[in-house]
Amino acid sequence: MLRMSTLLLRTLRDDPADAEVASHRLLVRAGYVRRVAAGIYSWLPLGYRTYRKIENIIREEMDYAGFQEVHFPSLLPREPYEETNRWSEYGPDLFRLKDRRGSDYLLGPTHEEMFTLMVKGEFSSYKDLPLSIYQIQTKFRDEPRPRSGIIRGREFVMKDSYSFDIDDAGLEASYQRHREAYIKTFNRLGLKFNIVSAMSGAMGGSKSEEFLAPCPTGEDTYVLCEKCGFAANVEAMVTKVAPYVGEVAPTFEVFDSPNTPTIDSLVELVNAKFGGSITAADTLKNVLLMADGAAIAILVPGDREVDLKRVAANLPGVQDLRLFEDEDFAKYPALVKGYMGPQDAQALGVKVYADPRITLGSHWITGANQKDKHSRFVTHGRDFSVTAFVEAAEVKAGDLCPQCETPVVIDRAIEIGHIFQLGRKYAQALGLTVLDHNGKAQVVTMGSYGIGVSRAVAAIAEQTYDEIGLNWPPEIAPADVHLVAAGKDDAIFDYATKLALELETAGLTVLFDDRREASAGVKFKDAELIGVPYIVIVGKSLAEGRIEFRVRSVGSKVEFGIESAVSEILNAIR
RNA sequence: CGGGGCGUAGCGUAGUGGCUAGCGCGCCUGCUUUGGGAGCAGGAGACCGGGAGUUCGAAUCUCCCCGCCCCGACCA
Numbered sequence: 186m187l188r189m190s191t192l193l194l195r196t197l198r199d200d201p202a203d204a205e206v207a208s209h210r211l212l213v214r215a216g217y218v219r220r221v222a223a224g225i226y227s228w229l230p231l232g233y234r235t236y237r238k239i240e241n242i243i244r245e246e247m248d249y250a251g252f253q254e255v256h257f258p259s260l261l262p263r264e265p266y267e268e269t270n271r272w273s274e275y276g277p278d279l280f281r282l283k284d285r286r287g288s289d290y291l292l293g294p295t296h297e298e299m300f301t302l303m304v305k306g307e308f309s310s311y312k313d314l315p316l317s318i319y320q321i322q323t324k325f326r327d328e329p330r331p332r333s334g335i336i337r338g339r340e341f342v343m344k345d346s347y348s349f350d351i352d353d354a355g356l357e358a359s360y361q362r363h364r365e366a367y368i369k370t371f372n373r374l375g376l377k378f379n380i381v382s383a384m385s386g387a388m389g390g391s392k393s394e395e396f397l398a399p400c401p402t403g404e405d406t407y408v409l410c411e412k413c414g415f416a417a418n419v420e421a422m423v424t425k426v427a428p429y430v431g432e433v434a435p436t437f438e439v440f441d442s443p444n445t446p447t448i449d450s451l452v453e454l455v456n457a458k459f460g461g462s463i464t465a466a467d468t469l470k471n472v473l474l475m476a477d478g479a480a481i482a483i484l485v486p487g488d489r490e491v492d493l494k495r496v497a498a499n500l501p502g503v504q505d506l507r508l509f510e511d512e513d514f515a516k517y518p519a520l521v522k523g524y525m526g527p528q529d530a531q532a533l534g535v536k537v538y539a540d541p542r543i544t545l546g547s548h549w550i551t552g553a554n555q556k557d558k559h560s561r562f563v564t565h566g567r568d569f570s571v572t573a574f575v576e577a578a579e580v581k582a583g584d585l586c587p588q589c590e591t592p593v594v595i596d597r598a599i600e601i602g603h604i605f606q607l608g609r610k611y612a613q614a615l616g617l618t619v620l621d622h623n624g625k626a627q628v629v630t631m632g633s634y635g636i637g638v639s640r641a642v643a644a645i646a647e648q649t650y651d652e653i654g655l656n657w658p659p660e661i662a663p664a665d666v667h668l669v670a671a672g673k674d675d676a677i678f679d680y681a682t683k684l685a686l687e688l689e690t691a692g693l694t695v696l697f698d699d700r701r702e703a704s705a706g707v708k709f710k711d712a713e714l715i716g717v718p719y720i721v722i723v724g725k726s727l728a729e730g731r732i733e734f735r736v737r738s739v740g741s742k743v744e745f746g747i748e749s750a751v752s753e754i755l756n757a758i759r
Numbered sequence: 760c761g762g763g764g765c766g767u768a769g770c771g772u773a774g775u776g777g778c779u780a781g782c783g784c785g786c787c788u789g790c791u792u793u794g795g796g797a798g799c800a801g802g803a804g805a806c807c808g809g810g811a812g813u814u815c816g817a818a819u820c821u822c823c824c825c826g827c828c829c830c831g832a833c834c835a
Contacts, residue, residue, distance in 0.1 A: 195769075195770090195785075195786095196796095197770055197771085197784085197785085198770080198771080198784055198785080198796065199770060199771040199783090199784070200771080201770070201771085202765085202766095202770085202772090202827095202828080203765095203827060204828090205828075205829070213770095214770095220827095222826090222827090223828090278833085278834070294835090295835075324835085326834080326835080328833085328834070329760075329832080329833055329834075330830095330831090330832090330833080330834090332828085332829085341835090345835095395835090404834095507832090602835090603835060635835060637835065640835085669794095671794055671795095672793070672794080673793055703796095704793060704794085704796075705795065706793095706794070706797075707795085708794090708795090708796095709795050709796085710796045711796085722794080726794095733794095
């Protein structure tokens, strides 16, 4: 039983000034968490109970799936991370420290190295595989910008699993087992989620999916087809285009276009000059990028922006990608800012990549690579060619689903889980091999699977809260019932105390508001803020032998007679 | 790291050069009240983020530093 008269809890009437998103605001107001530093939070009793419920559900489902729990240190030596090159690759996001002798240590941002070395130290035969092990651990990342309270911290708790298999088929099976365990876990947590195909990016793997919990304050944008259920990270969205079937354009021509450095001004000028009604979609935008120190041009239709994330995710092997800056133009005097066109790319020494919408045979209005001049009828395949097609343009709502060609919607979400097939990168780097049937050493293939445990608290809060406070699903709430003694009479407190004990005896956890000094109104407001799903009120109707039972999520109120109160409550809850 | 904003009591805030830094919530004492964040009276609680400067005088002006929030970049 949690007695509010003695609980370490102070609810706040005002929103904290530094909290923007609902989960942060309400978790602070309801006394679940307190901020210690940017992206670093303490859990108070109520918050920690909810946190632990989530952790335990995750643990149960991992154990049920046959994965084995281990626990590694957070404070780690430099060497293993040196071997996988992450000591330097991880960059400034890694919390680093030195011991008294000056040796380098780090606070683990993720634990691939430890898991891999653990298996290497213990196992050496294909007969030991497959193996899946996991831990629930505090992770440290010195985020450039922690934000949204609990959602993105510098210290956070993650459940991370790793699978070890002798071959690709084994990895695929381990991956599927995790996928299924994740679906069960998130369903139990009461989270709405979409599974979205994702790029594995820098981690060096292949197949990868994210579990995204839709909510307006989420920081991930993804594409969803409401018809066929296709869902993808914007980076992984594939553009559906039909081959060009229009007429062959006339020979391209250059025309004067003074003071026309933008798409809008170009559209206006062309329509005035040639009397047409072209739009930005008829123009070709040439965006210059620096890719690992080399200039490249990206072609997209004039009505779309270049999405750098998409380009980076789809241009293999490029490490550093950024927009051209004025200094870069200074280094390439032949590139005329505002008047770029792909026609002279070879001569200018610039590799050109085109968004798939720039189909072969299509023609465009674009820059003439001379100040104050543009060209029209510039035709792909005739007047210019490209190094490759690359997904480059921003994804917009209404773009066609690559599976069923229905217009897609764009939604926001919190990433609550990520599963991916790591492959042999870490096993290779750290020398994890096992002997196969023939006694020959084989490099093990790995999968890596994460769930944001502390983040899940915030994600559930985000998906369930309402105007008056938190509103937990029963499995997650810090208590099963919130019992309010509303009144001053000893009779009310005596009965409420008795009822609280009976409910506890029946197996429920009771958050008992036994504060003598607080008014009924205060207690009701606090109960609503705290968000326990069932509220029992012992108050004025006790004189007639009745108590009140409310369901937080729907706001319903019914009365039960005290002689059957416990069984009625149990009934209503189950 | 770029852009914007903010730092005054546990929380929310007022105070743009002048007396003892004001108010609300919360906290303590007493009385009253008692089913929707109660009333009255009395109280405790602030190195005004830090440092340097300008000035007879600085929460207030200047410079530097630190911290925090938001947008972007980046990221599980």
